[in-house]
Amino acid sequence: MPTSHDPVEWQRFVLCETLALAVPMHMHELRRCDPNFLTEIASQAATTIGSHGDALQFGGKQCAPAFNALARGLAATALIAWGGVTFQGLHWCTVPHCPGPDGDHPQPVEPNPVPAAFTSPLNVRPIVDLNLPEPKNEEAAA
Template structure:
């Protein structure tokens, strides 16, 4: 048996991550639904810290891989419940609308609002910006 090329192995890892997130994030959304925005911001902050500290374990494996994966899924779920239109990350889309079949936040932006005075849903933002805004994180570099 020959070893897969580095590109094939990387593609496989990415597909496994996308598929497992497609299952895990909705489970976390169901668990977190109904929590206050403050509690969701706290969860997002904790998740960002864990992923920031052990994100390499997601890529290369190791003893913190499960904790990093769960933190990523939980953080995406917290962001999906608070960001207008949900979040797009790693090839997936998650939002607060149960049963949402949108493929991205752009799909939400095209829907007509029931009330004429409601502003349109803004376009997508990078996940890091959403988490930073939820947690009040301010970078220390210039």
């Protein structure tokens, strides 16, 4: 907790405290997702933060979407980046009880295969051509 009345220091404190809660929650929610999907989440988060990141500092109606993008983007990155991710002195990664960015981060391994139904919120189904039998012409058979 800041000891001064500096508003910037208090903003940083609130941001870090809320990220300390939100990022692990997003990591838990995303923990079984496909790495390609996590990469897409991180990419979209970067776009949102690039467009509305100033709202995190100055407020406004884009503040909540920017915060959620930051938290979710950090979570997705922490799950796919070897060594995790560190932001404002906070560190998140997949190593249980990791002491921080200088902790031991073993070589990445192939993730467990996840059913495709759980890898995308769109739940995209494959398109398959089916060859149906010709309709029987009962008049021709008679």
